[in-house]
Amino acid sequence: MAERGKTVRLFFIEGTPTGRMKCELSNWTGVAYRIPHTMISKCTDRKELNNTGVYFLIGKDEDGITDKIYIGEAENVLPRINQHIIAGTKEWQDWTDCVIFVNKDDALNKAMVKYLENALYVLAKKANRCTIYNGNTPTKSSLSETDETEMLEYLDNLRLLMGAMGYKFLEEMESVPHKDNNGQLLTLKSPKSTYEATGKVTEDGFIVFKGSKITNDIANSFNKYGYCALREKLIANGTIVNFEFVKDYLFSSCSAASSVIQGHNTNGWIEWKTKDKRTLTDIMRETSE
Known part of the structure; x- marks a missing residue:
């Protein structure tokens, strides 16, 4: 079957690309939000951010070039993000943006997001494009065959939206031939x-x-x-x-x-x-x- 195009909708909540952004994929109940660190307090107007989901805290490593990320999950995502901020020096504070994935119908459960958290950590580790701040590999939960199939599809859509927002740290580098092709080496x-x-x-x-x-x-x-x-x-x-x-x-x-x-x-x-x-x-x- 031939691959078909996909439609991604980006909505700039403040009307500027530097503010909060909502990202959706047609015919999918998942939704992503990219939120600057300085705008977390404004997000009480987004009730779905209190749903169960996964999130990324994103900043730059000490070299100022490489992405540095923390991958997490929570049954109430926005309060968990606020915990990161309130914790002060007990948690990483130098992130500039967070990206949150939830379902509009709050259909994700704890086991599902634990599964996603582990899968995202493994993908980021394998891609080797960023520094991962998580101290340990997140525990992988056990899912039924149907739930696991659903989460694998969720992962595909999540990675697509992350790419649409400009984040590539979940994508493994393609193998590039070392030999010269038409003077490209x-x-x-x-x-x-x-x-x-x-x-x-x-x-x-x-x-x-x-x-x-x-x-x-x-x-x-x-x-x-x-x-x-x-x-x-x-x-x-x-x-x-x-x-x-x-x-x-x-x-x-x-x-x-x-x-x-x-x-x-x-x-x-x-x-x-x-x-x-x-x-x-x-x-x-x-x-x-």
Whole structure:
């Protein structure tokens, strides 16, 4: 059967894209709300937010680039979000937005949302696109065959709406061939052989391939924030071992990738080159002519 398009409706409650947003999928009883941290107190006008559901707290990691998330569930979601705020230093406070999923008819029960919480944690962990703040893997509840089938469909719709809102941390990175296809493979090499890397532009950003080597020389201007912090995190979490990528890694941009590899802030659009020495800027000019 051929795949059909889907209709997603976005409603900006305050009339601006920076305020609260309601997100719905046609012919589905689920509904998502994206709410800035500063607007949680305004949400008493949304009664369905007191239903049973799952939620994400979303912010940025210490590098200021990588998403950091907390995944939770509750029988009364909005009061649970308020508990996060009231708890102060006992809970993570540096999130900027939360995304809540509930059913309009309040058909979800505790076992269902525990199942969803576990599944979402596993998806985010496998995708490896963000830092997960949960201390432990959420417990997976046991469901009947019919309820599990329903929750798997709920997960599919949830992921679709998360993507529509611009969040990709539940989506596993697609495998990208390391071989060169029509000059798509890009290299970054030091004249003194202190680093050597290969990668490709993808729809999601820029992927650096396993086996790429980074420099061990850090510029004094490459401070502890931004790309330097990202570099330190990749070393700490085992993505880079002995100055070498031990697995493919997706960066948000080509400049993030080149800066981590070269140990100072760089412009990836001119640093990454094809085997015939064309830069990414050259390629963009060629495709736009």
